[in-house]
Amino acid sequence: MxxxxxxQMAVSLARLLRNGETVFHGVASPLPMVAILLARKLxxxxxxxxxxxxxxxxxxxxxxxxxVDPVLLAGTAGFFELKDVFDLAARGRLDTAFLSGLQIxxxxxxxxxxxxxxxxxxxxxxxxxxxxFLMETxxxxxxxxxxxxxxxxxxxxxxxxxxGRVDRVVTPLVxxxxxxxxxxxxxxxxxxxxxxxxxxxxxxVTVDADTPVTPPPTEAERTAxxxxxxxxxxxxxx
Amino acid sequence: MPLKGLAxxxxxxxxxxxxxxxxxxxxxxxxxxxxAPDWAVLHVxxxxxxxxxxxxxxxxxxxxxALAAGKVLVTCEKIVGNxxxxxxxxxxxxxxxxxxxxxxxxxxxxxxSCARLYPYDREFLTAYLQAAADDARYGEFLAARVxxxxxxxxx
Numbered sequence: 001m002x003x004x005x006x007x008q009m010a011v012s013l014a015r016l017l018r019n020g021e022t023v024f025h026g027v028a029s030p031l032p033m034v035a036i037l038l039a040r041k042l043x044x045x046x047x048x049x050x051x052x053x054x055x056x057x058x059x060x061x062x063x064x065x066x067x068v069d070p071v072l073l074a075g076t077a078g079f080f081e082l083k084d085v086f087d088l089a090a091r092g093r094l095d096t097a098f099l100s101g102l103q104i105x106x107x108x109x110x111x112x113x114x115x116x117x118x119x120x121x122x123x124x125x126x127x128x129x130x131x132x133f134l135m136e137t138x139x140x141x142x143x144x145x146x147x148x149x150x151x152x153x154x155x156x157x158x159x160x161x162x163x164g165r166v167d168r169v170v171t172p173l174v175x176x177x178x179x180x181x182x183x184x185x186x187x188x189x190x191x192x193x194x195x196x197x198x199x200x201x202x203x204x205v206t207v208d209a210d211t212p213v214t215p216p217p218t219e220a221e222r223t224a225x226x227x228x229x230x231x232x233x234x235x236x237x238x
Numbered sequence: 239m240p241l242k243g244l245a246x247x248x249x250x251x252x253x254x255x256x257x258x259x260x261x262x263x264x265x266x267x268x269x270x271x272x273x274a275p276d277w278a279v280l281h282v283x284x285x286x287x288x289x290x291x292x293x294x295x296x297x298x299x300x301x302x303x304a305l306a307a308g309k310v311l312v313t314c315e316k317i318v319g320n321x322x323x324x325x326x327x328x329x330x331x332x333x334x335x336x337x338x339x340x341x342x343x344x345x346x347x348x349x350x351s352c353a354r355l356y357p358y359d360r361e362f363l364t365a366y367l368q369a370a371a372d373d374a375r376y377g378e379f380l381a382a383r384v385x386x387x388x389x390x391x392x393x
Contacts, residue, residue: 053296070295070353081297090242109246118252130248136243138351 295353
């Protein structure tokens with residue numbers, strides 16, 4: 001997987017974050033970690049960065065591949081633990097949560113539990129951790145997935161681990177927005193082929209010559225990205 | 239325990255979670271049963287002989303686990319004197335009266351990490367992952383890398 005796809009995804013996720021909002025990511029989330037740090041360096045210096053280690057606005061010297069690594073405690077002045085994050089979300093004060101799913105459907109529901117019957121699954125998935133809760137309590141949810149194919153993006157997940165307040169979904173090919181009819185292509189990445197997007201999405205999508213193209217990373221975004229992620233941890237999920 | 243969220247999840251049906259009407263007018267809420275494990279086994283940085291425990295990093299759900307379990311076994315990097323806890327009681331993560339047994343096990347979190355002391359052991363975990371793919375190889379792995387490990391020698 002080439003670097004420019006990871007760069008495009010990190011930059012696209014970062015652009016969705018707003019200055020001053022409170023944002024959380026959990027385990028196995030290198031791209032959201034990079035995107036949050038990138039947004040803080042660019043347009044959102046006052047974004048509050050919470051994560052599963054319990055640190056607040058950490059300033060790690062090097063980025064870990066595992067987002068539960070104690071490296072993510074560096075620079076925190078206190079702890080805001082997972083139970084506190086959940087309570088914050090329940091109070092309606094967690095603005096944005098990053099989640100993902102092995103499968104994501106047209107409604108924005110995610111499957112992290114099982115492929116096939118739940119009691120006798122063909123594949124047992126890792127489980128949703130707190131997604132079923134955060135999906136309905138965070139102000140909005142940003143989904144990301146580094147694989148875009150018709151087994152991942154399906155019409156309807158067989159098991160909806162979590163369903164709720166999805167705002168956008170960022171993939172290697174497009175940015176989806178959740179509209180009244182479900183996920184729709186908001187923009188297609190500059191290198192992606194519309195035919196490929198249609199073929200690799202398991203539900204009907206409109207993508208043609210009129211579809212906006214995701215702006216590629218700017219010079220400023222590239223420079224900031226190189227500064228926050230010099231070890232290219234953003235490639236880890238590919 | 240009532241829980242906000244979760245109502246849209248297939249987990250409610252799959253796990254048999256019930257919904258009740260919020261008596262204070264908040265609509266319908268999912269209620270989940272308490273998890274009450276017989277034992278919690280927790281690894282911490284410091285303990286005193288009475289089981290007072292200090293975690294020098296992320297606590298995750300460890301404190302909740304200690305308070306939810308029937309019995310608690312704590313392993314620690316180092317057993318220290320009770321005076322360490324008495325002189326700064328706010329750093330105590332859970333008190334000794336909740337603990338049933340304390341064992342000093344330096345390196346006890348390996349092959350996972352212990353904040354500020356050692357990172358997770360990527361080589362070991364990768365080897366485990368590969369070996370766990372079939373029973374015979376997993377048996378060899380356990381014999382060589384776990385049961386066959388020398389005392390005092392890193393995994």
